[in-house]
Amino acid sequence: MRRLIAGVAALAIVGAETQITNGWAAEVVDATGHIIKAEDTSRLLSIGGDTTEILYALGFGDQIVAVDTTSQFPPEVSTKRKVGYMRALSTEGVLSTGATLILASAQAGPPEVVKALRASSVPLVLLPDNTGPESLAEKVRLIGRAVGAEAKADELAASLENQLRELANARSRISKPAKAIVVLSVSSGRALVGGRGTTADIMLSLAGATNAAASLNGYKPVSDEALIELAPEAIIAVRRGPDEDTAADIAALPGFKAIGAGDDVPIITMDALYLLGFGPRAPQAASELMAQLYPELPR
Amino acid sequence: MVDGIDLDLVPGQFIAVVGPNGAGKSTLLRLLTGELKPTSGQVLIGNRELSSFSADQLARRRAVLAQHTALAFPFTALEVVLLGMTVPGLQAEVGNARQVAFTMLERLGLEQLAGQSYTTLSGGERQRVHMARALCQLECSGTPPDETILLVDEPTSSLDIGHQLIVLDELVRQKRRGRSVFAVLHDLNLAAAYADEMVLLAGGKIVAAGPPSEVIQDERLSLAFGCQVCTNRLPAGGIPFLLPQACAAAEVCAVARKSPATYS
Amino acid sequence: MAIESLSLPHAASASSDRHALGWRLLIAGGLVLVIAALVSVSVGPTGLTLSDLPRALFAAYSGSGAPADVHARLVLLEVRLPRTILAAFVGASLAVAGAMMQGLFRNPLADPGLIGVSSGAALAAVATIALGSSFAGPWVRALGIWALPAAAFFGGFVTTMVLMLIARRHGTTAIATLLLAGIALGAIAGALTGLLAYVTDDRELRDLTLWSMGSLAGASWQKVLAITPFALVLLLMTPRLIRALNGLLLGEAEAFYLGIEVESAKLRIVTLTAAAVGAAVAVAGTIGFVGIVVPHLVRLIAGPDHRIVLPASALLGAILVVVADVAARMIVAPAELPIGIIMAVIGAPVFLHLVIRRGGALSAP
Numbered sequence A: 001m002r003r004l005i006a007g008v009a010a011l012a013i014v015g016a017e018t019q020i021t022n023g024w025a026a027e028v029v030d031a032t033g034h035i036i037k038a039e040d041t042s043r044l045l046s047i048g049g050d051t052t053e054i055l056y057a058l059g060f061g062d063q064i065v066a067v068d069t070t071s072q073f074p075p076e077v078s079t080k081r082k083v084g085y086m087r088a089l090s091t092e093g094v095l096s097t098g099a100t101l102i103l104a105s106a107q108a109g110p111p112e113v114v115k116a117l118r119a120s121s122v123p124l125v126l127l128p129d130n131t132g133p134e135s136l137a138e139k140v141r142l143i144g145r146a147v148g149a150e151a152k153a154d155e156l157a158a159s160l161e162n163q164l165r166e167l168a169n170a171r172s173r174i175s176k177p178a179k180a181i182v183v184l185s186v187s188s189g190r191a192l193v194g195g196r197g198t199t200a201d202i203m204l205s206l207a208g209a210t211n212a213a214a215s216l217n218g219y220k221p222v223s224d225e226a227l228i229e230l231a232p233e234a235i236i237a238v239r240r241g242p243d244e245d246t247a248a249d250i251a252a253l254p255g256f257k258a259i260g261a262g263d264d265v266p267i268i269t270m271d272a273l274y275l276l277g278f279g280p281r282a283p284q285a286a287s288e289l290m291a292q293l294y295p296e297l298p299r
Numbered sequence B: 001m002v003d004g005i006d007l008d009l010v011p012g013q014f015i016a017v018v019g020p021n022g023a024g025k026s027t028l029l030r031l032l033t034g035e036l037k038p039t040s041g042q043v044l045i046g047n048r049e050l051s052s053f054s055a056d057q058l059a060r061r062r063a064v065l066a067q068h069t070a071l072a073f074p075f076t077a078l079e080v081v082l083l084g085m086t087v088p089g090l091q092a093e094v095g096n097a098r099q100v101a102f103t104m105l106e107r108l109g110l111e112q113l114a115g116q117s118y119t120t121l122s123g124g125e126r127q128r129v130h131m132a133r134a135l136c137q138l139e140c141s142g143t144p145p146d147e148t149i150l151l152v153d154e155p156t157s158s159l160d161i162g163h164q165l166i167v168l169d170e171l172v173r174q175k176r177r178g179r180s181v182f183a184v185l186h187d188l189n190l191a192a193a194y195a196d197e198m199v200l201l202a203g204g205k206i207v208a209a210g211p212p213s214e215v216i217q218d219e220r221l222s223l224a225f226g227c228q229v230c231t232n233r234l235p236a237g238g239i240p241f242l243l244p245q246a247c248a249a250a251e252v253c254a255v256a257r258k259s260p261a262t263y264s
Numbered sequence C: 001m002a003i004e005s006l007s008l009p010h011a012a013s014a015s016s017d018r019h020a021l022g023w024r025l026l027i028a029g030g031l032v033l034v035i036a037a038l039v040s041v042s043v044g045p046t047g048l049t050l051s052d053l054p055r056a057l058f059a060a061y062s063g064s065g066a067p068a069d070v071h072a073r074l075v076l077l078e079v080r081l082p083r084t085i086l087a088a089f090v091g092a093s094l095a096v097a098g099a100m101m102q103g104l105f106r107n108p109l110a111d112p113g114l115i116g117v118s119s120g121a122a123l124a125a126v127a128t129i130a131l132g133s134s135f136a137g138p139w140v141r142a143l144g145i146w147a148l149p150a151a152a153f154f155g156g157f158v159t160t161m162v163l164m165l166i167a168r169r170h171g172t173t174a175i176a177t178l179l180l181a182g183i184a185l186g187a188i189a190g191a192l193t194g195l196l197a198y199v200t201d202d203r204e205l206r207d208l209t210l211w212s213m214g215s216l217a218g219a220s221w222q223k224v225l226a227i228t229p230f231a232l233v234l235l236l237m238t239p240r241l242i243r244a245l246n247g248l249l250l251g252e253a254e255a256f257y258l259g260i261e262v263e264s265a266k267l268r269i270v271t272l273t274a275a276a277v278g279a280a281v282a283v284a285g286t287i288g289f290v291g292i293v294v295p296h297l298v299r300l301i302a303g304p305d306h307r308i309v310l311p312a313s314a315l316l317g318a319i320l321v322v323v324a325d326v327a328a329r330m331i332v333a334p335a336e337l338p339i340g341i342i343m344a345v346i347g348a349p350v351f352l353h354l355v356i357r358r359g360g361a362l363s364a365p
Helices: A001-015 A049-057 A075-079 A091-095 A111-119 A134-147 A152-170 A199-206 A224-230 A246-252 A254-258 A274-277 A283-292 B027-034 B056-060 B079-087 B092-109 B122-139 B161-178 B188-194 B218-225 B250-257 C010-042 C048-063 C067-104 C117-131 C137-167 C174-201 C202-212 C221-248 C250-258 C262-284 C289-301 C307-331 C337-360
Strands: A028-031 A033-037 A045-046 A065-067 A100-103 A124-126 A178-187 A188-192 A218-220 A235-238 A266-272 B012-017 B061-066 B149-153 B180-184 B197-202 B205-210 B228-234 B240-244
Touching: A028 A134, A033 A124, A033 A134, A045 A049, A049 A065, A049 A075, A049 A100, A065 B079, A065 C289, A091 A111, A091 C067, A091 C289, A111 C067, A124 A134, A152 A199, A152 A283, A178 A199, A178 A246, A178 A274, A188 B122, A199 A235, A199 A274, A199 A283, A218 A224, A224 A254, A235 A246, A235 A274, A246 A254, A246 A266, A266 A274, A274 A283, B012 B027, B012 B161, B012 B188, B012 B218, B027 B061, B027 B180, B027 C337, B056 B061, B061 B122, B061 C250, B079 B092, B079 B122, B079 C221, B092 B122, B122 B149, B149 B161, B149 C117, B161 B180, B161 B188, B180 C289, B188 B240, B197 C067, B205 B218, B218 B228, C010 C048, C010 C067, C010 C289, C010 C307, C048 C067, C067 C221, C067 C262, C067 C289, C067 C307, C117 C137, C117 C174, C117 C262, C137 C174, C137 C262, C221 C250, C221 C262, C221 C307, C250 C262, C289 C307, C289 C337, C307 C337
Parallel strands: A045 A065, A045 A100, A100 A124, A178 A235, A235 A266, B012 B180, B012 B197, B061 B149, B149 B180
Antiparallel strands: A028 A033, A178 A188, A188 A218, B197 B205, B228 B240
């Protein structure tokens, strides 16, 4: 008898909690193939700088309650709570934000935490990895479906695809592609550069440059000698904060000095999230990069 | 390296092994403790070979007092003595063990230092603590005294004469309880005064064995140690003693060192 | 045997005090651990406390799907409880491993990291992270989230075996050789780790850095299951080594005189240490200082008798890591600090103090 009462009570509670006020709900298949039912978008947790940017672009900035530490644009995001680095999340920390929907970049981790979050009652949508220019529109559309802003998302995606087409056009007018190299950071006298398979690589190809470090796989440190061999014609210095003078750090390295960095070989400085975040500003960033690489190119 | 040793340890007997440095005294001791195995011949307890005993079975029958024991951690003196109870299977109740340990310390004149940290003790005090530990091990082993052996390596080396006598008196007391005492001693006079039997080892071989009066003899000792000694007997009790003479005859010394094996 | 029955005079009672103190330490330690564990389950960024436990248990028992119940069940029973258990296990095993190493080497500054066990475990884990998406892909995918723990334990164990091979000659294990070989193996493991770090791409490298700072964020019942056999083995086998460890404090020759089978004891000590450290590193990454600081503190309070040192180290180590873990997840909530950093902050000054106090006196012969 007691069991029956408990069962009925449970049912009543369940029924009450899932009463949908606005009647909207979305079923989304996320990048890992899981089917996620998103019903409540009032409190969003965004993991990944690109995820956050897309959410703001879709007008959901106010609903974001917390972000990870890679989310740094737009500037308003600095007021949001931080749940830590996206690859070092903690289950309870994430749950304590009271989020009703989690949108996370493919790189969110550690895997056990992702698994635990899936087991929680909070829907978790994992976004696809950045495999190429088409990933951008994919991400936008998936996020749009998950938050119920499909129309706006389609608009944004179309706009982005347009920008990419323009870029392709501009690229066709490049007579001689420049060999460029993206330097992520400098530590203990060595530069970390973006080889193939990285977002840096995608951005370079979007900007109409060839990757001087294409022989390397992933982000790798290079020695001075290797640098001379790679013989880049342009260096893109990635800056993580407005105070960092990455260009000067790079120019100081003997390997870079040897190849004429700063003189024959220009150093172009760009913000990390802007260039490599692969969010909605990516086509714009690629365009800017292209302009800096090919100043004489008609726009 | 020792060779051709034929030795019997008898309950209730105090045997002192003497001889020059490098004669093999410590090696002999280590053969008896079971640490070293003989390349030929046997070491027996009763009729059983030493190597057939497990380590803890041996520990119930014999205790060893080594020449140097280092201890890195700050035990108190009493705790070090209680380490004698480490033998696997030894099960005295704590209270009883502590009393035994304290008694041992008392016997060796250390009762005031029981609660003191081992690291603050002098060399001589430490040696006596270890002796107390060895005694504690045997007392608590449950083996009747006349089936136990106490093996001692230079127990008097860093002690003043007063404490040397305390230690040797204790060895004699243990002998009287029936234990077999085997001690490597460097002081020939003390050995002669306290031991029932003496063994003179030189070049790895036994060159003399028997009561002190037989071993403490001019020629024997001079050859063995490579210097002139002069032996005599004390008026009271007839205990033999020796006095070293300056090494006058260089040839004698040279001969003795080269071929120590030419003895009758 | 005729022993005069006497009451122990004052000089001897100093030792008895320390002895009694030891037992009181164990009882107090046990109580504090229980309290610390309750605090650990009760404290967290979501604000749930023990009062939510009935709800969590109800959800577990009835399978209720009500969000509040599921939430409570998830946080209390699926996140905090296994995490607390793992923290206690990691703390206890690292501390006990440290105590055993110090007994074996007769040096209060000895540490399992010294004989290369941690480095071996770390190397294996790094290899798994670095090669997980390429070379070792199929294996890693097959083992899923068990791949890393299994590899780390395997690495620690293999290192120990190699070490024993190098250091054993004619049936004896020279401790000095063991120590030097351990340092050399640690260096090799470090070099290989660096090499692997080069081969990976940046994404995996960042995982590595995080892992090497230690974290219990990925705690799960699966991991608890993984370490249970190790915990049982340690629980059963370690007490049997108490006498041997005490005897070894006097040196190997003396230990033999006292009836300890020295070679067998050394082998068991090294193997158990490898098991303890390997398992701990496998589930929590590398966490330092517990193995050195905890046993030393215990000895300062209660003396070097392993009958007290081993259990007290286990308790104190468990308490330390459980408390440090609570701090790790609360200080910058909702983010987390790597627990290795907290241990370093607490442990490094204590370690320095120990080194200074000991001055020049390092090892016993």
